[in-house]
Amino acid sequence: MERDYKPEVIEPAIQAAWDDQQIYKTTEDPSRPKFYCLCMFPYPSGKLHMGHVRNYTIGDVISRYMTMQGYNVLQPMGWDAFGMPAENAAIKHELPPAQWTYDNIDHMRSQLKRLGFGYDWDRELATCQPDYYRWEQWLFTRMIEKGLAYRKKARVNWDPVDQTVLANEQVIEGRGWRSGALVEQREIDQWFIRITDYADELLDDLEHVDWPEQVKTMQRNWIGRSQGLEFSFERPGDAPRLEVYTTRPDTIMGITYVAVAAQHPIALEAAESNPEIAAFIESCSQMSVAEADLATAEKRGMDTGQTVIHPFTGKPLPIWIANFVLMDYGSGAVMAVPAHDQRDYEFAKAYGLPIQPVIKPVGDDPSYDLSQAAWCEKTGITVNSGEFDGLNFEQAFQAVAQAIESQGIGRVTTNYRLRDWGVGRQRYWGCPIPVIHTDEGLKPVADDDLPVVLPEDVVVDGSGSPLGQRMDFVETIDPSTGRPARRETDTFDTFMESSWYYARFASAYSNDAMLDTHANYWLPVDLYIGGIEHAILHLLYARFFHKVLRDLDLVTSDEPFKKLLTQGMVLKDGSKMSKSKGNTVDPQELIDRYGADTVRLFTMFAAPPELSLEWSDDGVAGAHRFLKRIHALVQAHVQTGQHSLQGKVDVDGLDESSRDLYRKLHETIAKVSDDLGRRYHFNTAIAAVMELTNQAAKFEATSAEAQRVYSEVIEAIVLLLSPITPHLCESLWEALGHSESLVKVSWPTVNEAALVRNALTLVVQVNGKLRSRIEVAADASQDEILAVARADEQVAKFLEGMIEKKAIVVPQKLVNLVVTPA
């Protein structure tokens, strides 16, 4: 054992030993319970950043802890390798995206190994490999067969200069990020998957997963199941009826206009004869398609001059075109009730449309002020509504729905905010959509012809899709007719690959099926760890895929991720680390300087996982100091030769300070086990070990029995820290005379006898304010405790001239005496 702590010597040696023994290779083992611990795989952007280090350290700590608890742990790693950054890098460096990606993967893999994560590398995958994506293509053709995949028109951001489709993040203040051109909206044919077929199940099954409540709430709101009324307005003459959907039928008598989306047929028809309307619709199309932009845009609109007829009053209502109405939601038209909907209100104010209140709050409500804002609560009573007057929300909903249904013009329906998933991307670096365009229409590629391999030797220049220019890719033959056909040049959304990789890890060696029976040994994932930013999209898509896989009999479970742990971001100087802010910290420099264990220790100590983590260079140095201290403490102990003292500690035979240390030891074991196994709060686990270390460092052993206590403490410190700083702990464990790797050692258990206390310290409050502390026997009765509390000198001062009204005793904790002046 080295005299000084030298991580640069210890860590590579320990890692080499792990490799030699293939200690992290996993196979099925029916004799032990399984535990599948998965971290969200990284996009290979170049090098690891602090967010990765944090995420993967959390996973590794839990995996190591569970292994020591006797579980058969699977912890795999791979690469989310398709995506836009590879194309951007290709344009910048004139490198093929594939080469850039594979180089990055090689570098990042070596960084992960240097950090000592216990991955089963034999299961590694990269989503850009044909061996992986062929099964995605296979699954998609099954979806086409089952009618789950279909084509429809969808709007995209179009850059007229670069002649390319832009992602939302590439549209900056309405302009293309590279060309600076005003972005337009275009309608193109796209592939969609019917995730809405599973909307109810996706919503209801949230009750059966052990996920943070906030994430479940976000998913519920995203799916947005609502009961509403779908009905149509009659229009003058023989104009076709206008279909609308509303969740507020109770406000139907307050409609003062109706609004349609700019792409609605009524709007397009009006534009034909009115150049002003045409110009307005044109200006609406110069806008990003992002929801945040649409929702915050100034509300604008135009009167079409057309009307609809109110189903109950028979009065005409104007039809407006409004930029806040979405063509994709409902029927692309809404009934506007400005008194009780904020968007309708703002629009009405802007264009001088009438505001007709039809709901009144019960009693006084200061928020009811229609000169300032709409009143949108569902807690009021209908007024000004003729036959529907005096009803609450429920009653008014039913009455209006019935009246509409009896007219035969509408019905109550369930609606979802969730939209079908558009999976087509007009980009190169993605999985080719396995479809050919033939003279007989679209045809899925047959299983035997899969995979459709993406050509990797291309030049990307930022305009148009390189795939469309590759005639050797595009031109093909329709196998059923022998006639020429063209391959689809769109690729999949990269969320497709990340929606099933967790299952492929569990079935990594299956060459002739997407998943084989091994998948069901490991699935579902017991713990899934990743950034909170994936709370909706990725996690919802993966849940959807899992249900599709289940319905194809590929998996037996209903949900992919039993438990979810979401981590916060890594910040520096209060904001997200980014190249543009110049506040990035490169983990590699820290590993080179302090070693992997220090980096792991700091990232776990600085904050609990779900909070954002504020980076601190001083904090890293402090973590390193602690490890040096541990190293010195264990080394000193080994040099005394006392570490070989064996035998069980006899609790009753201990002197007071030994007994205190022994109790602290077992309190610490209990605390750390709870923090690592249940709470996932590593910062407090580390703090507890630090407290134990501080107490141990002050301890002087005056007997053989005390030496035994101290030996047990030193060994426990090494064991308790080993999931977090495995290299140092392995080397110390060996120095303490053990030959087996810590990975194979059992986690220490709590000796309940050590926790027993004879006396307790209780806090005494008078009127809720802390006034004193008292010592009482652990088995003292309430009356005895109160007597001691009242007799306490400090407490008595505050009882003088007072009458005691009440006395509260919280066992093991405190006494509160409630008094008033006599």
Added chain:
RNA sequence: GCCGGUGUGAUGGAAUUGGUAGACAUACCGGACUUAAAAUCCGGAGAGGGUAAACCUCGUGCCGGUUCGAGUCCGGCCACCGGUACCA
């Protein structure tokens, strides 16, 4: 805009079920060791009052409420962060 979260000393954080606010660290200050420095070790420390100790008052983003008791629960605000369907 909408949905979800966060806010505690100089700093990161602790307080797990409504019961001692500030554990454990970092930075800082003082001391020991040293010719000196670094490293290491020991000690101090929320703010205000008090010569000091004892002790007292205030204090968990802001305003209000519930409770014997609120960082924790409820109502209303403010600031910041994440998501917002083509960033991953």
